[in-house]
Amino acid sequence: MYNFNYKKASSRDDAVAAQSSADDGSYLAGGMTLIPTLKQRLAQPSDLIDLADVGDLAGISDDGGAITIGAMTTHATVAESEVVTSKIPALAALAGHIGDPQVRNRGTIGGSIANNDPAADYPAGCVGLNATIITNKRELPAEDFFTDLFETALEEGELVTAVSFPIPDKAAYAKFPNPASRYAIVGVMVAQTGGETRAAVTGASQSGVFRAADIEAALGSGLDAAAAKEVKVSADNLNADIHASAEYRAHLISIMASRAAAAAG
Amino acid sequence: MEMSGEYRIEASREKVWDALNDPEILKQAIPGCEEIDRLSDTEMTAKVVAKVGPVKASFTGEVTLSDLDPPNSYRISGEGKGGAAGFAKGGANVQLEADGGATVLKYDVDATVGGKLAQLGARLIDGTAKKMANDFFSNFAEIVSEGPAAEAEAAPAAEAAPAATPTTGLATGPKIDTGTWIVGLIVAAVVVLALIGG
Numbered sequence: 001m002y003n004f005n006y007k008k009a010s011s012r013d014d015a016v017a018a019q020s021s022a023d024d025g026s027y028l029a030g031g032m033t034l035i036p037t038l039k040q041r042l043a044q045p046s047d048l049i050d051l052a053d054v055g056d057l058a059g060i061s062d063d064g065g066a067i068t069i070g071a072m073t074t075h076a077t078v079a080e081s082e083v084v085t086s087k088i089p090a091l092a093a094l095a096g097h098i099g100d101p102q103v104r105n106r107g108t109i110g111g112s113i114a115n116n117d118p119a120a121d122y123p124a125g126c127v128g129l130n131a132t133i134i135t136n137k138r139e140l141p142a143e144d145f146f147t148d149l150f151e152t153a154l155e156e157g158e159l160v161t162a163v164s165f166p167i168p169d170k171a172a173y174a175k176f177p178n179p180a181s182r183y184a185i186v187g188v189m190v191a192q193t194g195g196e197t198r199a200a201v202t203g204a205s206q207s208g209v210f211r212a213a214d215i216e217a218a219l220g221s222g223l224d225a226a227a228a229k230e231v232k233v234s235a236d237n238l239n240a241d242i243h244a245s246a247e248y249r250a251h252l253i254s255i256m257a258s259r260a261a262a263a264a265g
Numbered sequence: 266m267e268m269s270g271e272y273r274i275e276a277s278r279e280k281v282w283d284a285l286n287d288p289e290i291l292k293q294a295i296p297g298c299e300e301i302d303r304l305s306d307t308e309m310t311a312k313v314v315a316k317v318g319p320v321k322a323s324f325t326g327e328v329t330l331s332d333l334d335p336p337n338s339y340r341i342s343g344e345g346k347g348g349a350a351g352f353a354k355g356g357a358n359v360q361l362e363a364d365g366g367a368t369v370l371k372y373d374v375d376a377t378v379g380g381k382l383a384q385l386g387a388r389l390i391d392g393t394a395k396k397m398a399n400d401f402f403s404n405f406a407e408i409v410s411e412g413p414a415a416e417a418e419a420a421p422a423a424e425a426a427p428a429a430t431p432t433t434g435l436a437t438g439p440k441i442d443t444g445t446w447i448v449g450l451i452v453a454a455v456v457v458l459a460l461i462g463g
Contacts (some may be wrong), residue, residue, distance in 0.1 A: 026319075033319050034319045042286045042319075042320045043319055043320055044321065045321075114317065149319035149393065206395055206396070207396075
């Protein structure tokens with residue numbers, strides 16, 4: 001690890017001010033990706049601005065038609081939340097299967113989506129459930145937030161403050177995890193909200209999360225699991241590695257979508 | 266890792282060739298490139314700051330050219346070192362083809378990653394390398410079609426009197442070409458990117 005200045009922010013404004021006055025400041029949320037990166041000496045920020053003490057960034061609220069989750073809320077908190085488990089059980093289940101218990105007790109929703117790892121679970125949850133990402137400057141739909149591999153619409157210094165999930169009529173997340181890391185080899189969130197059917201896929205594409213239009217068409221308004229299973233997904237631009245070829249991932253997209261649709265029922 | 270691709274650049278082969286031999290243009294086109302040093306006609310180094318997700322690392326890629334058949338094709342090989350973390354090396358066969366007023370560049374890359382890198386980062390290598398290549402080509406195409414757009418009016422005159430154009434000489438020599446830089450970049454990028462895999 002290289003040396004850096006450590007600053008524990010006391011409020012959102014304090015954090016944003018510290019970031020903008022630093023040469024090359026980085027926000028620290030749960031640190032599940034950033035800290036290992038620093039330990040490998042693969043990044044050298046001048047300042048780390050720790051968000052742990054910014055109290056109003058964590059917490060879950062039920063706004064009637066939607067659930068808003070603060071950026072610093074951990075995966076374990078989301079998984080165990082009564083509000084989430086009763087209103088959007090698919091999201092609670094997704095959070096409960098991220099990484100291992102250590103990761104779930106440190107990692108946060110804001111950190112996960114700001115990082116936009118192409119195999120992370122939350123991007124699929126956000127896009128599939130048509131969430132709104134709230135930052136210190138604006139609100140934008142999840143589909144516009146995730147732009148490419150490890151890239152988001154966040155500007156320099158912009159801070160994710162919360163994510164708002166509309167409560168779906170039906171939803172389920174199915175993941176084929178890497179057995180070691182629990183990252184998604186392929187994960188699909190299938191959701192139906194106000195008559196719209198969505199299937200958001202993570203883990204498969206080289207550009208990160210995406211909506212599978214042909215799967216969505218096959219699922220239709222009835223979430224037809226059998227029809228989704230029959231869809232032949234193209235392997236173009238899908239990831240290939242020692243765990244799974246692009247063709248295998250393409251196959252898994254149909255299977256996971258079908259399983260999610262059956263579970264959402 | 267294996268990867269191949271094809272890019273169409275809306276400029277004549279001569280114009281592309283010249284631009285590819287202009288270190289300033291390459292420096293602008295390679296994402297995060299800070300320095301390019303040409304050691305000889307067939308060897309160079311590039312210093313690149315790669316930023317992908319949380320990773321921001323500075324590294325040096327070394328590239329050499331072989332099997333030169335100017336201006337049609339060549340073999341390029343590169344090596345990137347990530348210190349104790351491991352290494353990546355590889356090569357590519359690159360072809361330049363004229364297509365009407367445009368140029369089509371085709372490449373075939375094979376690379377191997379070893380050491381700790383290979384253990385940690387396999388899942389991200391392909392995607393990241395492709396993304397870097399895409400970023401490079403879109404930047405490059407923009408610069409080539411824009412920069413020379415200012416010159417475009419003058420270009421016909423220059424073609425009529427080639428001897429007056431100082432860059433013409435470059436087009437005929439066995440110079441280092443796009444693929445070189447890209448592969449060097451990709452290979453070096455692989456080193457860095459492989460590390461994020463954990």
